[in-house]
Amino acid sequence: MMKKIQVIGYPLFFVVMALLPAVLDSRWLVVATTFVIFTIVALSQDVILGKAGMFNMGQALFFGLGAYTTAILNSVYGWPMLATLPVAIIIPALFGIVLAGPIIHLRGDYLLVVTIGFNIVFIQAVQNNLGGVTGGPNGIFGLEMLQIPGMGAFQEAAPYYAALFVLLLTLFIIRNLESSKAGRALHYLREDDLAAGSIGINTRVYKIFAFGVGAGIAGMAGTVFANQYSAVSPEAFNFLQSVLFFSIVIVGGSSVPGILLGVFVMFVLPEIFREFATWRYFIFGFAMIFTMILRPRGLWPAKFGRIPKAFLEKGGNHGQQ
Amino acid sequence: MDTFLQQLVNGLTIGSMFALIALGYTMVYGVMKLINFAHGDLVAGSAFVGLFVFSQLLGGEVSLPVVIGVFLLTIVAISLLGFTVERLAYRPLRTAPRLSAVVSALGASMVIQNGIMLLWGPQMQIFPELIPSVIWEVGGVVISLMQVLIMALSTLLMVGLYFFVEKTKIGTAIRASAIDQDAARLMGINVNNIIVTIFLIGSSLGAVGGLFIGLYYRGITFNMGWQYGLYAFVAAIIGGIGNIPGAMLGGLLLGLFKAFIAGYVSSTWADAFTFILLIVILIVRPTGILGERVAEKV
Numbered sequence: 130m131m132k133k134i135q136v137i138g139y140p141l142f143f144v145v146m147a148l149l150p151a152v153l154d155s156r157w158l159v160v161a162t163t164f165v166i167f168t169i170v171a172l173s174q175d176v177i178l179g180k181a182g183m184f185n186m187g188q189a190l191f192f193g194l195g196a197y198t199t200a201i202l203n204s205v206y207g208w209p210m211l212a213t214l215p216v217a218i219i220i221p222a223l224f225g226i227v228l229a230g231p232i233i234h235l236r237g238d239y240l241l242v243v244t245i246g247f248n249i250v251f252i253q254a255v256q257n258n259l260g261g262v263t264g265g266p267n268g269i270f271g272l273e274m275l276q277i278p279g280m281g282a283f284q285e286a287a288p289y290y291a292a293l294f295v296l297l298l299t300l301f302i303i304r305n306l307e308s309s310k311a312g313r314a315l316h317y318l319r320e321d322d323l324a325a326g327s328i329g330i331n332t333r334v335y336k337i338f339a340f341g342v343g344a345g346i347a348g349m350a351g352t353v354f355a356n357q358y359s360a361v362s363p364e365a366f367n368f369l370q371s372v373l374f375f376s377i378v379i380v381g382g383s384s385v386p387g388i389l390l391g392v393f394v395m396f397v398l399p400e401i402f403r404e405f406a407t408w409r410y411f412i413f414g415f416a417m418i419f420t421m422i423l424r425p426r427g428l429w430p431a432k433f434g435r436i437p438k439a440f441l442e443k444g445g446n447h448g449q450q
Numbered sequence: 451m452d453t454f455l456q457q458l459v460n461g462l463t464i465g466s467m468f469a470l471i472a473l474g475y476t477m478v479y480g481v482m483k484l485i486n487f488a489h490g491d492l493v494a495g496s497a498f499v500g501l502f503v504f505s506q507l508l509g510g511e512v513s514l515p516v517v518i519g520v521f522l523l524t525i526v527a528i529s530l531l532g533f534t535v536e537r538l539a540y541r542p543l544r545t546a547p548r549l550s551a552v553v554s555a556l557g558a559s560m561v562i563q564n565g566i567m568l569l570w571g572p573q574m575q576i577f578p579e580l581i582p583s584v585i586w587e588v589g590g591v592v593i594s595l596m597q598v599l600i601m602a603l604s605t606l607l608m609v610g611l612y613f614f615v616e617k618t619k620i621g622t623a624i625r626a627s628a629i630d631q632d633a634a635r636l637m638g639i640n641v642n643n644i645i646v647t648i649f650l651i652g653s654s655l656g657a658v659g660g661l662f663i664g665l666y667y668r669g670i671t672f673n674m675g676w677q678y679g680l681y682a683f684v685a686a687i688i689g690g691i692g693n694i695p696g697a698m699l700g701g702l703l704l705g706l707f708k709a710f711i712a713g714y715v716s717s718t719w720a721d722a723f724t725f726i727l728l729i730v731i732l733i734v735r736p737t738g739i740l741g742e743r744v745a746e747k748v
Contacts, residue, residue, distance in 0.1 A: 184549070231733050237548070238485055239732055242687055245680070246725030253722040368676075372556055379553045411564035417557030418539045425546035 138386070139300070146293055150286035158289055160400045162357050165292040166350050167374075168392045169299050172385070173346035174374045176303065179383025179431065180312070181339035182319030184237055187244035188374045190251045191344035193366030194221040195351020197255065200269040200361045201262050210275045210356050217352040218345045225344025226337055233336045248368045255363045268362025275356045288357040295349050300385065302346065315339055380420050382427020390428060452590040457713035458706070463597045463666065465705020466604035470659040471682035472689070472697040473611065474652030480628040480692035481641075481648055483548075487555040488535050490679015491562035492528055492653055496660025497577060497670040498570055500524045504578050517580045525657045531562070532653025533646060541642075559675070567672040574671050577664035600662050607655060608698050615694055624648060628692060681708075684728050690741025699740060 149161055174188040195217040202208040202216060232243050258265040275287050306312040314335045318325040326332045355361050377395055381387030394416075399409050420428060471493055478486040503523045508516045539558040543551045584595035615621035626634040627644045635641055663678060664670050681704060689700025707727060711720045731739070 178549075184552075232729070235732060235736055238479075238691075239687065239736065241485070241552075242683065243729055243732060246684075246728055249680075250722040250725050253719060257718055376553050376556055379549050407568065408564075410560045411568060414557040414560030414562075414564065417560070418554045421546065421550040421554040421557070422542045425543065425550040 142389075143293070143297065147290075150289055155285060157400075158286060159357070160397060162289045162292050162353075164392060164397050165289070165296050166354050166357065167396050168389060169292070169296050169350035169353070170347050171374050171377045171381075171388045171392050172299050172303060173343045173350065175343075175378045175383050175388060176306070176315075176346065177339050177343035178375065178378050180306070180319065181315045181336060182322075183233075183336060183339065184241040185244045185340075185343070186241050186371050186375050187246075187248035187368075188343070188347055189366040189368070189370040190244075190248045191221040191225060191347035192351045192354070192370070193251060193255070193361075193363075194224055194344075195348030196355040196361045196366070197263060197269075197351070198348070199352040199355040200272055203272050203355075204269050205262055210273060210352070214349065214352050217348045219348075221348030221351070222341045222345035225340040229337045229340035233333060233340075245368055245371070248366075248371050252363050252367050255366075264362075266363060268360060270360035270362075272355060272359040272361075274359060288353065291356060292353045295353050299346050299349070302342070303385070306342070311335065311338060376417055380417060380427055382424075382430040384427075384429045384431035387427055387429030387431070453713050455589070455591045457709040459591060459593050459597060460713075461706035461709030462702065463600050463705070464708060465702035466601050466608075467659050467662045467666070467701075468678075468682050468685045468705050469608065469698045469701025470604050470655045470662070471678060472686040472701045473608070473694065474656040474659075475679075475683050476686040476689070476691055476694060476697040477624075477648045477652050479686070480694075481624065481631070481645060482540070482544075484540065484551050485555060485683065486540075486652070487552075487679070488539070488558040488562055489532075489652065489656055490677075490682065491559050491566070491675035492532055492535075493656045493660040493663065493678055493682075494670070494672065494675030495531065495562055495566055496524055496528045496657040497664035497674075498566055498575070498672075499527050499657075500661045500664055501575060501577055501670070503527075504580065510578070512578070512580055512582075520580065521658070521661060524661060525654045528657035528660070529650045529653040532649045532656075535562070536646065536649045541645075563673055563675055570672065572672060574669045577668050577670050579668075580665060596665055600666065603658070604662075607658065611651070611655070612694065620644075620647060681724070684724060687738055688728060688731055690738030693738070693740045693742075696738060696740035700738070 146161075146165070150158055153161060170188060170192050173191070174185065177183050177185045177188070198217040198220045199210065199213040202213040203210060228247055232240060235243060255263045255268075256266050263269070275291055306315075314325070314330045317328070317330060318332050318335055322332050354365070373395055377388060377391035381389075381391035395413065399406060405412070424430075471489070474489045474492075475486060478484060478489070500520050504510060504516070504520045507523070508519055535558050539554045540551065543554050581596045581599060586593050586595075615624055623634065623639045623644055624647065626637065626639055627641050631641050634644075659678075659682075663674070682701065685700035685704040686697045687700070688703060689696030689698070691697075704724065704727075708720055708724060711717070711723050715723070735741070
């Protein structure tokens with residue numbers, strides 16, 4: 130089943146996504162780009178929360194760090210958009226590693242609250258215009274547009290294709306991660322970190338590694354975001370966004386199709402049903418409760434490895450403590 | 451020195467509000483091991499219900515019976531809401547994976563928060579002045595009747611709760627369920643009823659906290675539950691979550707800390723400093739100040 134989806138579903142998805150700009154007007158193109166960007170962030174959250182099982186509720190921090198890195202390098206130092214990408218990956222990844230270091234031993238809910246704390250400290254630092262480069266509560270605007278040579282009439286769709294490329298890259302990284310030694314280590318430590326430690330997995334190193342990878346991917350999404358809106362502002366990365374990414378991963382079931390579905394429901398449906406805009410979170414709240422009651426492991430639960438279904442513990446909680 | 455004493459009074463006032471709200475988090479966490487994200491929104495809801503009860507039901511004239519009526523009716527309404535949340539969003543997930551319950555709690559929080567917005571609108575509402583503004587000046591420190599009432603009533607409620615939990619039979623059952631639900635069940639304790647009890651108590655204390663917030667800050671918004679809830683939750687963690695005296699201590703400490711930051715540094719950085727304090731405390735003492743050190747169970 131899973132194999133079939135990877136072989137047929139993914140290429141089909143990307144072909145459809147690549148052709149979308151031909152049929153969308155500019156408003157829907159923005160919606161589509163946002164959908165792709167938020168999918169990348171949700172996937173990066175999944176590396177930390179879903180794959181490594183750490184309760185991280187501050188993913189918007191890394192997303193914002195990437196976006197602000199790009200914006201500052203572009204507006205203050207005049208770097209071209211594309212050149213900022215490596216820095217916008219490295220800085221959030223370094224922050225992920227440095228911040229995770231001292232808190233990684235905290236369990237469950239304590240980690241959750243500390244990561245919320247990091248997010249709030251970040252927002253407050255940005256709003257108070259730390260270092261005089263973040264633009265305060267208004268953020269930074271008037272960034273340069275991404276130019277891809279040879280695009281001609283499709284220039285308007287450049288941010289969209291940049292986002293789609295980054296999504297492809299992210300899926301590639303995640304696929305490789307899943308089938309690598311590191312991916313297996315993360316899987317074991319999510320199931321039971323004490324047992325993982327006792328079979329020789331260096332849990333501390335792998336937990337920090339997961340934070341580094343997740344933060345780096347979120348940073349990439351940040352660059353694309355800054356490029357899409359030619360602007361960054363603090364509200365786009367506040368703690369509510371982190372809550373949404375957290376919920377998307379769990380409601381989706383921490384699998385790629387589940388996350389795509391989650392991002393679609395959270396960010397695209399509200400654009401379709403605009404007249405219900407004020408009811409948006411009221412309805413989502415109920416949807417989150419009922420999904421969890423009816424499908425406690427998410428809409429589309431992730432599978433790992435090739436263990437036949439019959440051998441899996443019935444009602445097992447798939448590593449969620 | 452005057453600034454110090456003034457901020458001490460302010461800090462103790464907001465600290466006792468935080469402590470009241472933190473108790474709701476810590477009691478639920480103690481028994482269910484679940485962050486009750488909806489609690490902060492119940493607190494916000496309490497301020498709006500109080501506003502509604504005062505201006506629509508009780509005629510909008512300030513007098514002692516009316517004020518007592520506002521408190522009682524609001525407490526009843528909010529504890530019923532807390533009871534409903536437990537029934538609909540938490541009880542079906544009692545045996546589900548931990549993260550599912552967290553997401554359900556977040557969902558419940560969104561429903562209440564946006565329910566308030568749909569009923570009262572997104573703009574800020576002004577909470578009525580239920581307590582006459584009497585102000586004393588003692589040695590250069592300004593203290594109002596409201597601050598005295600907030601501190602006195604909070605202390606009374608907390609002392610009452612402490613004796614309830616430590617000395618009564620139901621209190622013993624609550625403590626037993628917090629230590630080990632299965633063992634408590636074997637001793638003949640109906641854990642479901644205990645959970646309902648703590649939700650009722652926690653929501654009632656939160657309702658009082660919400661009314662205090664309305665009285666003290668005057669401006670109430672539908673999304674303030676996140677803000678105050680998060681502070682109260684941080685207070686509960688600083689004190690050691692699951693520990694009732696810990697929540698009181700944490701609340702007071704956090705209130706004082708916040709007041710001194712606002713008085714001596716700058717209020718625009720208050721949130722950041724609060725969370726830095728939390729992170730430092732958790733690095734030094736991973737289970738909070740009064741929290742027990744739990745050995746890893748195998």
